[in-house]
Amino acid sequence: MRLQIIRVVIIILFIVILGDLFYVQIFKGNLYYRLSTNNRIRVVPLEGWRGRIKDRNGMVLADNTISYDVVVTPQDIADFDQVFQYISDVLGKNKEKLIKRYRQRKSAPFAPVAVAENIPRAKAIIIEENKYRFPSMMIQKGFKRLYPYGKDSAHVLGFVGKVNLSDRERFQEYGYSPLHVVGKLGAEEYYNSFLKGSEGGIQVEVNSRGQQVRLLSYKAPQKGQDISLTIDVKLQQLLTSLLDSRPGAIVIMDKANGEILGMVSSPAYDPNTRTTKDPRSPFLNRVIQGLYPPGSVFKILVAIAALDKEKITKHTTFICNGYHEVGNRHFRCTHVHGPQNMFEAIGHSCNVYFYRIGLILGADIIGQYAHLFGLGQVTHIDLPYEKSGYVPYRNRGILSRRKRWYAGDTLNYSIGQGDLLTTPLQLLHVMATVANEGRILQPHVLKSVMDHDVEDFNFSRELKISSEIFDAVKQGMRATVKEFSGTAHELHLSDIRVSGKTGTAQTSGNKEDHAWFVGYTSGRGRDIVFCVFLEHGGSSHNANLIAREMLIRMKTMKLL
Amino acid sequence: MEKNRTKRIWIFTSLIMAMGLLALYSASCQNVRVPQKVFWDQLAMAILGLVLMYVIGRIDYRRFYDIAYIFYGINILLLLIVLIGGRHALGARRWLQVGPLSFQPSELTKLSVILLLGRYYANRQSNLTFGFINRTQIIFRDILLPFMLTTILMFLIFKQPDLGTALLLFGIFLVICFAHGTAYRYFIGFIILCVSFIPIGWRFLKPYQKDRLLVFLNPNIDPLGAGYTIIQSKIAIGSGRLLGKGWLAGTQNQLNFLPERHTDFIFSVIGEEWGLIGTCFLVCLYFLLIHNGLKIALKIKDKFGVLVTVGIVSILTLQVVINIGMVIGLFPVVGLTLPLVSYGRSSFLVFIIMMGFLINLSKKRTVL
Numbered sequence: 001m002r003l004q005i006i007r008v009v010i011i012i013l014f015i016v017i018l019g020d021l022f023y024v025q026i027f028k029g030n031l032y033y034r035l036s037t038n039n040r041i042r043v044v045p046l047e048g049w050r051g052r053i054k055d056r057n058g059m060v061l062a063d064n065t066i067s068y069d070v071v072v073t074p075q076d077i078a079d080f081d082q083v084f085q086y087i088s089d090v091l092g093k094n095k096e097k098l099i100k101r102y103r104q105r106k107s108a109p110f111a112p113v114a115v116a117e118n119i120p121r122a123k124a125i126i127i128e129e130n131k132y133r134f135p136s137m138m139i140q141k142g143f144k145r146l147y148p149y150g151k152d153s154a155h156v157l158g159f160v161g162k163v164n165l166s167d168r169e170r171f172q173e174y175g176y177s178p179l180h181v182v183g184k185l186g187a188e189e190y191y192n193s194f195l196k197g198s199e200g201g202i203q204v205e206v207n208s209r210g211q212q213v214r215l216l217s218y219k220a221p222q223k224g225q226d227i228s229l230t231i232d233v234k235l236q237q238l239l240t241s242l243l244d245s246r247p248g249a250i251v252i253m254d255k256a257n258g259e260i261l262g263m264v265s266s267p268a269y270d271p272n273t274r275t276t277k278d279p280r281s282p283f284l285n286r287v288i289q290g291l292y293p294p295g296s297v298f299k300i301l302v303a304i305a306a307l308d309k310e311k312i313t314k315h316t317t318f319i320c321n322g323y324h325e326v327g328n329r330h331f332r333c334t335h336v337h338g339p340q341n342m343f344e345a346i347g348h349s350c351n352v353y354f355y356r357i358g359l360i361l362g363a364d365i366i367g368q369y370a371h372l373f374g375l376g377q378v379t380h381i382d383l384p385y386e387k388s389g390y391v392p393y394r395n396r397g398i399l400s401r402r403k404r405w406y407a408g409d410t411l412n413y414s415i416g417q418g419d420l421l422t423t424p425l426q427l428l429h430v431m432a433t434v435a436n437e438g439r440i441l442q443p444h445v446l447k448s449v450m451d452h453d454v455e456d457f458n459f460s461r462e463l464k465i466s467s468e469i470f471d472a473v474k475q476g477m478r479a480t481v482k483e484f485s486g487t488a489h490e491l492h493l494s495d496i497r498v499s500g501k502t503g504t505a506q507t508s509g510n511k512e513d514h515a516w517f518v519g520y521t522s523g524r525g526r527d528i529v530f531c532v533f534l535e536h537g538g539s540s541h542n543a544n545l546i547a548r549e550m551l552i553r554m555k556t557m558k559l560l
Numbered sequence: 561m562e563k564n565r566t567k568r569i570w571i572f573t574s575l576i577m578a579m580g581l582l583a584l585y586s587a588s589c590q591n592v593r594v595p596q597k598v599f600w601d602q603l604a605m606a607i608l609g610l611v612l613m614y615v616i617g618r619i620d621y622r623r624f625y626d627i628a629y630i631f632y633g634i635n636i637l638l639l640l641i642v643l644i645g646g647r648h649a650l651g652a653r654r655w656l657q658v659g660p661l662s663f664q665p666s667e668l669t670k671l672s673v674i675l676l677l678g679r680y681y682a683n684r685q686s687n688l689t690f691g692f693i694n695r696t697q698i699i700f701r702d703i704l705l706p707f708m709l710t711t712i713l714m715f716l717i718f719k720q721p722d723l724g725t726a727l728l729l730f731g732i733f734l735v736i737c738f739a740h741g742t743a744y745r746y747f748i749g750f751i752i753l754c755v756s757f758i759p760i761g762w763r764f765l766k767p768y769q770k771d772r773l774l775v776f777l778n779p780n781i782d783p784l785g786a787g788y789t790i791i792q793s794k795i796a797i798g799s800g801r802l803l804g805k806g807w808l809a810g811t812q813n814q815l816n817f818l819p820e821r822h823t824d825f826i827f828s829v830i831g832e833e834w835g836l837i838g839t840c841f842l843v844c845l846y847f848l849l850i851h852n853g854l855k856i857a858l859k860i861k862d863k864f865g866v867l868v869t870v871g872i873v874s875i876l877t878l879q880v881v882i883n884i885g886m887v888i889g890l891f892p893v894v895g896l897t898l899p900l901v902s903y904g905r906s907s908f909l910v911f912i913i914m915m916g917f918l919i920n921l922s923k924k925r926t927v928l
Contacts, residue, residue: 002741003739003866006854006874007854010851010873014847017885018840020885020888021840025798031798032794032797033798033801036817037811207816208815208817
């Protein structure tokens with residue numbers, strides 16, 4: 001009897017064991033099988049070469065060269081100290097630093113760790129010849145990005161670097177590890193997905209200590225796609241030399257299709273080294289990130305608003321006696337212009353005329369038109385970190401800054417001063433829209449990918465504003481250049497028909513004013529829209545001179 | 561019939577040993593963490609073991625009845641010597657070194673406790689025959705005295721420390737005590753008393769033993785430390801699925817992910833390489849062997865023989881169930897070997913002797 005009970009208990013115990021084996025091996029079997037596979041297989045990524053960046057004529061702006069890196073394979077190290085002592089002796093580098101770098105980058109016993117990158121060829125040969133003494137050490141050929149034109153196109157191109165900590169999470173979603181090279185700033189960042197090579201890798205089987213047991217498979221990395229930009233390297237060189245590292249920016253766009261032909265921000269950095277001690281924000285791309293008051297350039301929009309709202313006609317005349325009085329404050333004009341109609345007012349950049357129509361329009365309508373022409377918003381140019389600027393509203397001023405809006409604020413607003421902030425690209429964009437009589441283009445820098453032209457940017461939309469209004473404003477802008485009394489008569493050239501608007505934007509503090517010239521050419525050849533901006537460059541006259549030099553040189557270089 | 565039983569025990573024992581040798585060869589063939597010597601050692605032990613089984617099978621088992629108490633005494637002595645001057649390994653004092661050979665007296669206790677309890681209870685007649693006898697005397701004679709005798713061994717083993725074997729002895733005691741025919745009310749009362757002592761016993765455990773028990777409750781507490789073994793062995797067994805990865809082709813095994821895979825965790829090698837088919841086959845072999853043992857026990861009329869058989873059967877069952885249970889994460893890791901399969905001379909030898917007893921007992925038809 002008792003033996004029968006014992007027997008039953010034994011049978012139950014065995015059933016439990018068999019049942020659990022069935023559960024672990026059949027129900028959970030696939031899960032554990034995957035886990036066992038993960039246990040033993042490691043993947044070592046191999047990076048593909050990055051695509052090149054060319055200019056519109058096929059000149060290479062960003063290329064790859066071979067760099068010689070010293071790598072050490074952890075599982076083959078026989079005498080840790082000796083290996084690093086030897087490497088530090090050959091390279092003349094601090095041994096502790098090499099060891100520290102090794103410790104930081106070490107990932108798996110079989111994965112070579114780069115301890116010194118881009119060493120001179122001669123030293124690479126020495127190390128390679130002494131490999132037999134230290135089997136763990138070898139020379140690996142990596143790639144290094146090379147920018148043959150240095151700082152000329154630095155801001156358009158950007159540069160490459162390892163994924164840094166702050167970007168890590170963002171890039172992790174795309175499968176990047178901290179050791180990957182990604183584009184940073186400029187086209188290198190914006191078009192990283194085209195440029196980066198598709199990653200290859202080796203798959204190895206490892207044992208419980210992570211040592212390689214055998215190679216399972218190898219996938220060759222693929223080279224990334226080459227892209228061509230719309231910029232012209234000769235023009236970039238010209239613009240760089242014109243600015244001569246004075247802070248400022250020049251941007252030139254094809255009037256017909258929105259292609260950016262030249263874009264230079266100064267001061268610039270050298271993307272090859274990226275070491276600069278310039279205190280004037282060399283990494284800032286002033287064309288898309290610099291925020292400045294537009295000054296008198298903004299008057300174009302005020303004029304269009306007044307004409308479109310039918311508050312005035314193009315023949316409406318106001319008399320300028322040198323100032324306009326609101327309350328007991330005098331708002332000054334540059335000269336005593338006397339009676340001014342629209343063409344004269346734009347040509348002379350008469351403040352009083354615009355104070356008057358500004359007061360008629362009111363701040364809200366001015367803001368509305370600023371928005372209509374794209375101020376206060378990004379232009380969606382294909383470069384990263386573009387700034388949107390700031391268009392003030394009466395309510396916005398009250399709400400955000402707890403500041404009341406006075407009539408004087410409207411006056412400042414109508415001549416492009418006050419809280420209004422724009423980027424040079426935005427003003428260029430406004431000018432292009434006016435020059436194209438309401439047709440809004442998409443500014444862009446990408447021309448083709450692997451020699452296939454990109455057509456994504458070939459769209460435009462029309463503003464519902466009568467072409468007569470644009471005609472009137474364009475006449476005024478032509479007068480700016482053509483009339484002897486115009487503010488940009490320096491640009492009156494015999495063989496180029498230039499129109500535009502100057503701006504001298506006051507800045508806070510005792511610094512010099514910002515100098516603007518935004519304009520366009522019209523004629524037989526390629527028409528361009530351009531914006532010359534000098535940060536604290538004084539009077540707009542300085543911008544005019546640079547624009548003049550630029551146009552003449554472009555003509556001789558047959559770029560126009 | 562008896563011939564048949566004897567033959568079956570021979571067959572099942574040899575099949576289990578053969579499976580163990582195959583698994584051991586696979587575990588040691590890389591000669592990395594587990595030296596190849598382990599396999600040859602075990603092979604030699606197996607051949608020797610078969611001879612020993614044959615020899616023991618021919619000895620009249622009453623000789624063992626005679627030496628039961630002496631054996632018990634010698635065992636206590638050996639355990640004391642181990643505690644004083646035994647060889648350290650893996651943080652425990654378990655081995656006794658005699659010249660080039662070393663063995664674990666704690667394994668011998670499995671034998672001695674069976675013989676001891678077998679002889680003790682065989683001498684105890686049914687309570688009714690005594691007529692007037694008070695309850696305390698029954699409890700003392702049926703439970704407390706044999707329990708104290710077992711406890712001496714348990715305590716000495718626990719001191720080594722070897723919690724697994726100590727608890728195993730307690731299990732054997734319970735089974736034999738039950739088989740003897742102790743009244744249910746006393747037996748159950750005793751078990752309840754023991755359970756209520758568990759919280760007190762917890763305080764006497766070494767930190768690593770507590771760790772193991774805690775890790776058993778949740779292996780993810782310490783996946784790289786104490787939990788590593790359980791997790792890796794579960795992965796190994798599970799990844800074998802139905803058909804296994806093939807002999808010598810288990811990745812967990814061959815790539816050294818399994819610690820202790822030649823001793824306590826040999827079952828995970830079988831599970832990984834031979835799948836559910838292999839594990840079921842082995843478990844069934846054990847079951848058939850045990851079942852045969854029980855059948856023998858039913859046939860024997862001599863109480864000493866019955867109790868010894870029950871003791872052997874229970875020790876086999878407990879070790880098989882606990883070992884497999886701990887390898888698949890059903891029980892805590894207590895360090896019990898898989899009978900006749902795990903590498904380990906002392907353990908192997910003890911089970912060989914037990915199988916010899918079974919063969920011996922299967923032949924006898926003693927009528928008292």
